[in-house]
Amino acid sequence: MDGHTLDYAVQMKNITKFFGTVTANHQVSLELRNGEILALLGENGSGKTTLMNMLSGIYFPDSGTIKIRGREVTIRSPRDAFELGIGMIHQHYKLVEPLTAAENIVLGLPGGMYVNRRQVNEKVREISRRYQFDLNPKKKIYSMSVSEKQTVEILKALYRGAEILILDEPTAVLTPQETEKLFTVLRNMKEDGKSIIIITHKLHEVLAISDRVTILRKGEYIGTVETAAATQEDLTEKMVGRPISLEIERPKTQRGEEMLKVVDLTCLRPDRVKALNKVSFSAYAGEILGIAGIAGSGQKELCEAIAGLYPVSGGSILYNCQTDGTQVMENIVGQRSDQIYRKGISMAFVPEDRLGMGLVGSMDMVDNVMLRSYRRNPGIFVDRKKPKEISEKLIRDLEIQTPGVHTPVRRLSGGNVQKILLGREIAYEPLVLVVAYPVRGLDINSSYKIYDMLGEQKKKGVAVIFVGEDLDVLMEISDRILVLCGGKVSGVVKPEETTKEKLGLMMLRVTQDEEVIE
Amino acid sequence: MKGQRMIRMVKRDAISSKKQWMIRGIALVGALLAGAFLILSLGHNPLAVYKDMLAGALGTPTVRRETVKLAIPLLITAIGISFAFQMRFWNIGAEGQILMGAVCAGYFAFFQYDNLPRPLLILVMMLAGMIGGGIYGMIPALFKAKWGTNETLFTLMLNYIALAFIKYLKNGPWKAPHSQFPKMAMLDDRARLGKILGIHWGWILALVLVVLAYFYFTKTKQGYEISVVGESTDTARYAGIPVSFVLIRTMILSGALAGLAGMLQLAGSDYTITESTAGGVGFTVITVAWMAKMNSFGMLAVAVFIAVLERGSNKIQTTFKIPASAAEVLTGMILFFMLGCEFFINYKLVVSKREEAGA
Numbered sequence: 001m002d003g004h005t006l007d008y009a010v011q012m013k014n015i016t017k018f019f020g021t022v023t024a025n026h027q028v029s030l031e032l033r034n035g036e037i038l039a040l041l042g043e044n045g046s047g048k049t050t051l052m053n054m055l056s057g058i059y060f061p062d063s064g065t066i067k068i069r070g071r072e073v074t075i076r077s078p079r080d081a082f083e084l085g086i087g088m089i090h091q092h093y094k095l096v097e098p099l100t101a102a103e104n105i106v107l108g109l110p111g112g113m114y115v116n117r118r119q120v121n122e123k124v125r126e127i128s129r130r131y132q133f134d135l136n137p138k139k140k141i142y143s144m145s146v147s148e149k150q151t152v153e154i155l156k157a158l159y160r161g162a163e164i165l166i167l168d169e170p171t172a173v174l175t176p177q178e179t180e181k182l183f184t185v186l187r188n189m190k191e192d193g194k195s196i197i198i199i200t201h202k203l204h205e206v207l208a209i210s211d212r213v214t215i216l217r218k219g220e221y222i223g224t225v226e227t228a229a230a231t232q233e234d235l236t237e238k239m240v241g242r243p244i245s246l247e248i249e250r251p252k253t254q255r256g257e258e259m260l261k262v263v264d265l266t267c268l269r270p271d272r273v274k275a276l277n278k279v280s281f282s283a284y285a286g287e288i289l290g291i292a293g294i295a296g297s298g299q300k301e302l303c304e305a306i307a308g309l310y311p312v313s314g315g316s317i318l319y320n321c322q323t324d325g326t327q328v329m330e331n332i333v334g335q336r337s338d339q340i341y342r343k344g345i346s347m348a349f350v351p352e353d354r355l356g357m358g359l360v361g362s363m364d365m366v367d368n369v370m371l372r373s374y375r376r377n378p379g380i381f382v383d384r385k386k387p388k389e390i391s392e393k394l395i396r397d398l399e400i401q402t403p404g405v406h407t408p409v410r411r412l413s414g415g416n417v418q419k420i421l422l423g424r425e426i427a428y429e430p431l432v433l434v435v436a437y438p439v440r441g442l443d444i445n446s447s448y449k450i451y452d453m454l455g456e457q458k459k460k461g462v463a464v465i466f467v468g469e470d471l472d473v474l475m476e477i478s479d480r481i482l483v484l485c486g487g488k489v490s491g492v493v494k495p496e497e498t499t500k501e502k503l504g505l506m507m508l509r510v511t512q513d514e515e516v517i518e
Numbered sequence: 519m520k521g522q523r524m525i526r527m528v529k530r531d532a533i534s535s536k537k538q539w540m541i542r543g544i545a546l547v548g549a550l551l552a553g554a555f556l557i558l559s560l561g562h563n564p565l566a567v568y569k570d571m572l573a574g575a576l577g578t579p580t581v582r583r584e585t586v587k588l589a590i591p592l593l594i595t596a597i598g599i600s601f602a603f604q605m606r607f608w609n610i611g612a613e614g615q616i617l618m619g620a621v622c623a624g625y626f627a628f629f630q631y632d633n634l635p636r637p638l639l640i641l642v643m644m645l646a647g648m649i650g651g652g653i654y655g656m657i658p659a660l661f662k663a664k665w666g667t668n669e670t671l672f673t674l675m676l677n678y679i680a681l682a683f684i685k686y687l688k689n690g691p692w693k694a695p696h697s698q699f700p701k702m703a704m705l706d707d708r709a710r711l712g713k714i715l716g717i718h719w720g721w722i723l724a725l726v727l728v729v730l731a732y733f734y735f736t737k738t739k740q741g742y743e744i745s746v747v748g749e750s751t752d753t754a755r756y757a758g759i760p761v762s763f764v765l766i767r768t769m770i771l772s773g774a775l776a777g778l779a780g781m782l783q784l785a786g787s788d789y790t791i792t793e794s795t796a797g798g799v800g801f802t803v804i805t806v807a808w809m810a811k812m813n814s815f816g817m818l819a820v821a822v823f824i825a826v827l828e829r830g831s832n833k834i835q836t837t838f839k840i841p842a843s844a845a846e847v848l849t850g851m852i853l854f855f856m857l858g859c860e861f862f863i864n865y866k867l868v869v870s871k872r873e874e875a876g877a
Contacts (some may be wrong), residue, residue, distance in 0.1 A: 309755055341758075
């Protein structure tokens with residue numbers, strides 16, 4: 001073995017992985033040097049996570065070789081990976097909620113029946129000190145914020161002696177401040193000699209943290225470049241395959257009437273904790289109201305309450321609607337969905353869980369298009385003629401890639417699924433449109449198509465409410481941004497009068513106040 | 519590095535129907551071969567035994583009629599539970615629903631037969647059977663809708679209650695007069711079903727139900743709602759479907775069909791009610807519904823197939839003196855292969871060698 005190979009912590013060569021007839025990775029190679037931070041860049045669906053899952057033992061490659069520290073290895077299970085010193089922090093955390101941080105960290109480790117908690121806590125504190133983590137090992141997971149949970153996941157990997165760390169989209173759910181903190185920790189770990197791969201599709205983060213960038217596109221290896229020599233423009237071009245403008249168009253419109261007025265809205269979670277606490281705001285025709293907040297700040301409950309799907313324990317949700325030619329603000333609290341519809345309230349909702357709530361994955365496009373309207377025609381039989389026409393129109397207008405209207409929507413890609421969902425909701429010409437995380441998991445092309453569609457609705461005079469997680473996007477697309485924190489409104493701001501950092505602080509404000517009180 | 523073989527499961531994307539039937543064919547052959555070893559170990563000629571099984575189930579018009587009679591309750595009850603299963607409501611209480619249907623129909627059959635003209639009597643019995651089964655099916659749905667109880671345990675427990683209730687009836691209030699044994703009387707001729715082509719006309723009803731169930735699921739709003747609720751209650755809520763209502767409505771239908779099967783069993787086949795009126799049909803139909811993938815036409819085929827197996831295994835018990843338990847093992851093996859081959863329809867096995875992966 002020559003000295004050259006020993007410089008590398010990981011060498012993956014010509015890795016290919018099929019899922020059925022889909023090629024997730026085709027002849028992909030990747031090299032991670034010792035003590036570097038490598039960014040793995042690519043659009044959603046480009047095979048980044050698949051590639052890393054083969055390194056962490058979740059999938060097994062169909063062909064290709066993997067070398068760890070110069071030695072060829074077979075990684076058949078997560079246990080194999082962890083014995084080789086590879087630790088992966090997944091996008092969806094795998095933690096046991098009722099247990100403490102320390103208990104989660106030692107869970108599944110070999111050893112006797114008993115856990116020496118004091119010793120574990122001490123070691124966790126020691127690792128935390130070394131890399132400047134901020135974590136109380138005795139805290140239970142369920143009372144933790146998203147960023148703390150992530151810290152536990154990273155500590156779990158470090159505790160097991162991981163030398164090679166893989167982080168899958170670690171910043172997707174963090175505020176700008178939390179992201180900065182994470183990056184500090186990653187730099188400390190790098191100083192300590194750890195080798196790190198960070199999966200991301202955010203370019204400014206790539207430039208901020210990594211030493212080198214490996215780019216994948218549609219499951220193929222495009223190349224590796226030194227970060228210092230890279231620019232946002234050429235990284236985008238490599239990632240998408242052609243030059244693309246990253247500006248989101250924000251059409252200028254005249255703000256119209258108040259279409260939705262929410263007053264002192266309070267909702268309880270099943271565990272009686274307030275998910276929303278006296279939330280008040282208005283949405284106007286011809287504007288996009290952005291809603292920002294760290295994950296779980298009440299966004300989901302707010303959307304569902306507005307859509308009449310979440311039990312409301314206080315306050316009112318007033319819709320502007322025409323009754324006998326006169327305009328009235330109609331309260332939907334406590335009304336069933338068919339009553340709401342009969343009042344002439346025309347509201348559309350694109351929920352965050354597309355296949356778990358917005359669509360029926362096993363059904364075809366026609367059955368999905370009629371999901372919200374099948375009851376409108378009389379009789380006991382469903383009428384599939386009109387939904388079929390709408391489906392065909394959607395396929396043409398939105399360039400939906402599908403074998404046909406009768407293919408189960410679950411088989412389609414995320415972008416196409418979202419186009420069907422948003423397309424259906426728009427097809428019934430709503431006055432208020434609520435969209436929750438509409439581009440999550442979508443590739444750049446589909447994302448921009450979705451932004452265009454929302455801009456189009458705004459121009460038509462629809463009041464659009466856009467719940468998002470990417471502050472850059474929210475700043476670009478929204479006319480106003482409402483920031484939620486712990487179920488309360490911590491402010492409504494105009495994007496041109498604020499900064500990302502200020503938004504980040506607003507997203508954390510209420511929690512900080514509470515800490516001061518304690 | 520030494521060459522190691524690894525076998526992995528890979529989910530199939532799509533499979534042609536020709537290949538599907540090929541896999542099922544291979545499974546059947548495999549089942550018969552495996553069964554042959556069992557038969558050989560019992561000291562019989564497998565070919566002769568299989569031939570006798572077929573003859574016992576399909577050989578003469580008489581046995582064919584018996585086979586169809588066996589298939590009727592299987593088919594109707596399978597359609598019934600498929601209503602619940604489509605909704606992911608695991609109704610394993612069809613056994614109890616059959617019994618309750620039989621009991622409710624039995625009240626009119628045993629005690630009101632001379633108060634009603636015959637066509638009306640039969641109609642009332644049918645309705646009573648469906649209402650009895652329907653209510654028995656509604657109870658667990660109501661509890662699930664209101665308090666989120668587990669329907670699997672709930673429906674299972676109701677089976678035992680129904681059995682105990684029948685035991686009580688035949689020992690007490692419904693005990694046949696002048697009988698020394700605790701049993702119910704035989705039905706009066708007026709309460710018995712007429713025959714068409716030598717079999718009670720329940721078979722026509724079953725065939726009609728096959729078609730109706732198919733249309734119910736593919737063409738009606740109610741069928742569509744069941745599919746949406748089955749896929750995700752969140753989606754159903756989002757679509758404005760009243761989930762609890764659909765749950766209860768569908769379980770009433772599911773139980774009603776099982777209750778109807780119970781009534782047919784009473785009035786068309788057994789002419790009395792015992793603890794074995796349901797006779798495991800409520801459990802066998804779980805296999806029927808799954809093997810047919812909830813398709814009612816498929817259930818028709820599977821119900822007949824299982825009836826053939828059952829008749830056949832009865833026949834070889836008398837001809838070859840094969841013990842009942844061994845005959846049951848044989849049918850169990852055949853079903854195991856047929857159900858197991860579904861795995862190979864959904865997945866394929868890939869053998870990879872380390873050397874190849876490295877090359």
